Amino acid sequence: MSAPADLPFDLDSLPPAVREAFVAMQAKVTGLEAQTERQDYLIAELRHALYGKRSEQLPPDERQLAFEDLEMAVAEAEAARAALAERNADGKTRRPPAKRNLGHLPDHLPRIEQVIEPARKICPCGCTDMVKIGEDRAERLDIVPARFQVIVTVRPRYACRRCDAGVIQADTPNWLIEGGLPTEGTLAHVAVSKYADHLPLYRQCQIYGRGGVDLDRSTLANWCGVAAYHLGPVVDRMLIHLKRSGRLFMDETRAPVLDPKAGKTKTGYLWAVTRDDRGWGGGDPPAVVFTYAPGRHGRHAMDILTGFQGVLQVDGYTGYDALAEPKRVGGMPLTLAYCWAHSRRKLHDIYQKDGSEIAAEGLRRIAQIYKIEATVRGRSPEERLAARQAQSAPLIADFRLWLTHQRSRISAKSRLGEKLGYIHRHWDGLQIFLTDGRVEMDTNPVENTIRPITLNRKNALFAGHDEGGRTWARMASLIETCKLNAIDPYAYLRETLTAIANGYPASRIDDLMPWAFQKPSI
Template identity: 50%
Template structure:
């Protein structure tokens, strides 16, 4: 209060007359009331905001199970006359049926001849992915989708099944996966062959820990991915991707995977791809701007040069956003007119800066 008095009257509270003191108290009370009102509004604000709800229509392909909630007495509560329906309210809710196991029992009757008693006739047993095993094709597909699409390891799947009394060891599930992979391999090879005939491909590889039986440790394997998707550029071909495992990262791997390919190969800076381009003139390498940008992004906060490079690359990304979906000829024309000068200028900029920094520094490596 004394601080307010000095600000309002230039004197302490004990030096004010009665009227001035009353006026000062009113100002203090008014300020406190405004502060209290603001605090109440802030505390109530989250409750007063409209709650976000998903009111979209549920997909039409889902099964509809209808239930009717009706009145018991259909006599008018006023006069006792018969009621007739004048409308209804319909509400839909999304329901789920948890995974339910069931047992498919296959019976194959055997028939014999009463006359000769020599012939025994029986329909052949249906083919199975696991001969003599218990899983159906649907169960194996569920295991594969859970493992590779939903990233659910086999040991967790075994725990989920155990909750319903189904005891399946992880090694058993792994055997199912291996057998299913053997059946799916022709499909993978067919997709890879289709990819080799395309005009443009994307290639990349990543590490994967691989168990070494008997050594109680893992080794590092490589999973190579080859993909094509022309949908963002108006292409009509379906998107495809094939994964190929290899035990190492040697140069011979992509060469064997892409044997017979002729076209544009989009890659990162891995030397195996550069060697592939040198050995096979029909392969034209297109290096990835995202990989170029990554090392400069890591230095952008501490290096003005890296920040400048990012700004130039961002202008290229902006042009690509504008022309995505246009025909190939239209995109090429825009790139010649707008993108090429930016790239040429960036090339000269990097050449000049490259002579000024150490090649062993992080900026020099970038």
């Protein structure tokens, strides 16, 4: 920064100390202006990522990465700006004012107190020792990296001094892997790291290696397989519980699997069956069960839902159509309730690419229906149904007239005509929510449970075998159900595996459901 032309004094005429201070102040102002400009730019980028036009927003996973990078950059800019502001005129730094943390550190965390006493506690005048009249306390969060420990099981042997009646010794405790290295807590940790935190086994081996514990990836794979085998009956029982409901969601997502014979990956699928009655205050806890299948054919859905009767909420995939037909195997025909969110996406794709005003009008009409739906979420089925009949039904009727009119004007073979035709073909199923207060407008609950599968798929790339896909499905079922019920997946798996190792009776398997889990008191 150069001195202004109308400066009332000559910089060179100032005393050297004053001149140096003035130059230092100018440099400080220049730095602060640059940092403020960068900070404003980053904040604007962050706001755009949060509140920008929907057509410009990133997918959820990429958006989270963008948020992290932008927030880190903002923090870096703020730190640099604060460092400049905290310099005195002589260039020396002064201690910044204390900042109070937002939020509260949980009470259950252990506290380690560090008492910092003054170097001298004698009165400055030397008359006597000073006495404590109070204290200031400040809490900071400290993280200790994972600590490995070895559990040594000691079983003393006892014998009689006077006779040879024999030796007594306590029985060996029950372990899930008899004679193996891992505790049930270790098995739970490896599974949660892989299927909840999306850390492939080879990366876990690298982390353990830094702690001085060398474990082969195949060893961890073996542990996961054993745990999945013992948890299989629990997952099977979960699916039985879900199929007793009167309404379920279903969706499928890709699960690439290595095909050893072909030397490349093939496309398997994880089929998700979800129960989520929170939208209408239902008493059954939310849950999801994944089932691995080597393909996407509708027969897999038919097999999974054997015995289920009621309403099935799905997208427009034709593989579900046979479930609503009289020839359905495994039960009476189901009522298929289709998803308004998928219909909206069809129009949104057209609007995003072509700017179609017809698509924009369809989006506005659907948005009006969703506004009404937001006001009835969490209310009873009767209240939801009454509000829908009074407010949503007229909008749906108008939408049908608008849809018919637009389809008569637009070629069915055009891109927009195809999207409107999709809505028309699924019209009956799109209206189910108007006649049943338990039914949602879309399949978002099941799509939300599938998102972690996508993250795991990105990190692990593929499962090594069809059996790996089945293990993936079992672990994901338990972990995602724990999340839906605000339960720590590690605590649940550790206690459940311990119970199974100790011969938990099959007659009480319902007590092992994730939603029934009670964290043991410490």
